[in-house]
Amino acid sequence: MKSWLSRRNLLSRLSIAAAGLLAASAARSAKAAVQKVFASSGAPRGYDPAMHKWRMAIDANRCIGCGLCAEACKKENHVPEGQYFRTWIERYIIAKPKPGSGEARGETLVDSPSGGMHGFPESIVPNAEIQHSFFVPKLCNLCEHSPCVQVCPVGATFDAPDGTVLIDPKYCIGCGFCIQACPYGCRFLSPVTKTAEKCTLCYHRITRGLKPACVEVCPTQARVFGDLMNPVADDPLQQFYQNNLVQALKPHLGTKPRVFYAGIDKEVR
Amino acid sequence: MTNAVTNVVAELIPHFEGYVYPNEATQQPLWSILIVLYPYITGLVAGAFIMASLVRVFNVKALEPVYRLSMLTAFAFLLCAPLPLLFHLGHPERCFEVMMTPHLTSPMAIFGFVYAWYLMAVLLLELWFDYRRDFVEWSEVTPGFRGTLYRLFTVGVTDVSDPALKLDFKIGHILSVVGIPSAFLLHGYVGFIFGSVKANPWWGNALMPIIFIMSAMVSGIALCVFNYMVLSWVRRKALDMKCLDVMCMFLFYALVVDAAIEGLDWIHRIYSAEEGFQVIQYMAREKLFYTLSLGQVTLGTLVPLLLLGSLQLLRRRVPDLIRRRMYFASGALILLGVLAMRWNVVIGGQTFSKSLRGVMTYKMEFAGLEGWYMGAALLLLPFIILTVFVKIFLSEKLPSTAPLEPHPAHAR
Ligand code: SF4
Ligand code: SF4
Numbered sequence A: 001m002k003s004w005l006s007r008r009n010l011l012s013r014l015s016i017a018a019a020g021l022l023a024a025s026a027a028r029s030a031k032a033a034v035q036k037v038f039a040s041s042g043a044p045r046g047y048d049p050a051m052h053k054w055r056m057a058i059d060a061n062r063c064i065g066c067g068l069c070a071e072a073c074k075k076e077n078h079v080p081e082g083q084y085f086r087t088w089i090e091r092y093i094i095a096k097p098k099p100g101s102g103e104a105r106g107e108t109l110v111d112s113p114s115g116g117m118h119g120f121p122e123s124i125v126p127n128a129e130i131q132h133s134f135f136v137p138k139l140c141n142l143c144e145h146s147p148c149v150q151v152c153p154v155g156a157t158f159d160a161p162d163g164t165v166l167i168d169p170k171y172c173i174g175c176g177f178c179i180q181a182c183p184y185g186c187r188f189l190s191p192v193t194k195t196a197e198k199c200t201l202c203y204h205r206i207t208r209g210l211k212p213a214c215v216e217v218c219p220t221q222a223r224v225f226g227d228l229m230n231p232v233a234d235d236p237l238q239q240f241y242q243n244n245l246v247q248a249l250k251p252h253l254g255t256k257p258r259v260f261y262a263g264i265d266k267e268v269r
Numbered sequence B: 001m002t003n004a005v006t007n008v009v010a011e012l013i014p015h016f017e018g019y020v021y022p023n024e025a026t027q028q029p030l031w032s033i034l035i036v037l038y039p040y041i042t043g044l045v046a047g048a049f050i051m052a053s054l055v056r057v058f059n060v061k062a063l064e065p066v067y068r069l070s071m072l073t074a075f076a077f078l079l080c081a082p083l084p085l086l087f088h089l090g091h092p093e094r095c096f097e098v099m100m101t102p103h104l105t106s107p108m109a110i111f112g113f114v115y116a117w118y119l120m121a122v123l124l125l126e127l128w129f130d131y132r133r134d135f136v137e138w139s140e141v142t143p144g145f146r147g148t149l150y151r152l153f154t155v156g157v158t159d160v161s162d163p164a165l166k167l168d169f170k171i172g173h174i175l176s177v178v179g180i181p182s183a184f185l186l187h188g189y190v191g192f193i194f195g196s197v198k199a200n201p202w203w204g205n206a207l208m209p210i211i212f213i214m215s216a217m218v219s220g221i222a223l224c225v226f227n228y229m230v231l232s233w234v235r236r237k238a239l240d241m242k243c244l245d246v247m248c249m250f251l252f253y254a255l256v257v258d259a260a261i262e263g264l265d266w267i268h269r270i271y272s273a274e275e276g277f278q279v280i281q282y283m284a285r286e287k288l289f290y291t292l293s294l295g296q297v298t299l300g301t302l303v304p305l306l307l308l309g310s311l312q313l314l315r316r317r318v319p320d321l322i323r324r325r326m327y328f329a330s331g332a333l334i335l336l337g338v339l340a341m342r343w344n345v346v347i348g349g350q351t352f353s354k355s356l357r358g359v360m361t362y363k364m365e366f367a368g369l370e371g372w373y374m375g376a377a378l379l380l381l382p383f384i385i386l387t388v389f390v391k392i393f394l395s396e397k398l399p400s401t402a403p404l405e406p407h408p409a410h411a412r
Helices: A002-037 A068-076 A147-151 A177-181 A213-217 A236-243 B002-006 B033-056 B061-080 B082-088 B107-141 B144-153 B162-195 B208-234 B241-272 B277-287 B289-317 B320-346 B372-393
Strands: A054-059 A088-095 A108-111 A130-138 A157-159 A165-167 A223-227 A260-262 B016-019 B357-360
Touching: A054 A236, A068 A088, A068 A213, A108 B016, A147 A157, A147 A177, A213 A223, A223 A236, A236 A260, B033 B061, B033 B082, B033 B107, B033 B162, B033 B208, B033 B241, B033 B320, B033 B372, B061 B107, B061 B208, B061 B241, B061 B372, B082 B372, B107 B144, B107 B162, B162 B208, B208 B241, B208 B320, B241 B277, B241 B289, B241 B320, B277 B289, B277 B357, B289 B320
Parallel strands: A054 A260
Antiparallel strands: A054 A223, A088 A108, A088 A130, A157 A165, B016 B357
16 A cells, blocks of 8 residues: 555645644744734834823814814825825715704715815805704724724734734735725825825824824814823813713714714714 | 704714714725625526436436536536635635634635635536546647647546446546535525524524525526527537527526515515514615615516516517527526625615615725726636636547446446
């Protein structure tokens, strides 16, 4: 039975090769896990992510749609020209119902020309016909059960212990799966780096004790930012939670956004 | 669709109706023609393999003439399956990270392993055990380079004694049995890549993997019908009508199940009319009319159902020539219909905004990495590979053993 033996040999050689491949991959995974701690995140040396819980909250009642935040974000984070945004502002216009229509409300119109970066043009609905009009700044919702992290095939998108969701640009293979998986349209594939990008709460700033660029420039404090682990005196974030009933976006999807909104309507999604 | 369409459009981007998130307002869909081809090709692999398993595992003797062709078809297409996925990456050079440092909650990462398993453990091995005896024989009768090639393929295992062949047969059988769930897994996973996207009401659907598996079987069998007929025509050989009849019978029943499941999916969507249904309905009606109503439903499903179904009833009364033409037409239409179905899923899922307030229109490019030419080339490639395989492994000049008998003297 010489050949049976040699075939068995062949099979066993094959399986050794397969096992070797698997072992190599396990080793690489372990290495990657270690690397992850030192993932290229833009944080300074000595920053301890376990000591912070960063949060942003949005008080839509205060937003005047000036668009400074979107502009500041583009500059600060070198967001590519054109239709790419880490943060943007939406304008909602809810018309009055037509007289005699028996409706509670008219149509809802939403727009965000250039992400609201240069403010908003005159509404096409005449003022007299508007029931409600408001602005909603949008950003990554820093989901607790983030679908983007779940689907990333290489783990380039990850949950940092400090409550942010980050992307390691050196690791991202640019497959775009996370962009499909984010229900909020927060991500884009950068035409420059060919990797996925999104809001990081200005990780390079907050880890150095600064505020995110958008929070810094907002003239009305519609964007509230803070650290749940290290509240300051009169902490704006704590006050926001104290004073408002809040909503999260698309809660039915179970993504558990960590960014809360005050003062938005059911039409916002 | 009353309110979304009449919404204000972000200026300067005329190909959007209603409101779409700014990041969605790209000129090209993020996943384009390449990602349409990826599930299409993978599906053809799974389907062709299952077709071959009908012979091997379920002992459908009538299909023996197409057994090897189906296996080679599955192999040729499997070799090309990861290419579209690879080419569409922003960083193809990092692709091995998917295998080396996989993130195990991602369906895309698991696909790498399922693919490797299927290629190495199932298809390659099974083919080798099938062909081993032929390789040994051919290496003896063929001179020159070809002979050397066959000798190489034997990997030095030249024992063709009866017990050895019996063992080959047994191992081949086991591999085939393992192969069936693997084929389902392979393509079910592809369906899951879409079905798992809950952000997208068009994709996020528990039926998606099942729909993908069924349509894969349909398209794979149709491809075997197509290949068999073309090959016989090229070689001027008479078709085995019995084999063709049986193949098309399976094709018909697979198509019935496929159409039923997809129909159920639609009924469910329409009846439950969940959030996002309005925009989906609008998209299906306006943006996907040609590919959905015409391509997928009418030409790809109803017409073949009618053709194949009538032949099930009237087979004996229809002359061979007409029957052949009807089979060929059905096979070709189904192949197009399933391609249209992949298009509708992949592109359709990206023609409406996740804000559920608007739709996008894309213009496909011709040139470029994600253009039509690239798509056509990638679709042609497996056929070219298959032609080479057929020349080497299904050569008319070489004696071929009946593939599935352990040995004439020892037939079960
Ligand atoms: S909002 Fe989108 S990008 Fe941000 S964590 Fe959630 S799913 Fe990920
Ligand atoms: S694009 Fe990058 S970050 Fe997103 S899923 Fe793919 S590899 Fe992960």
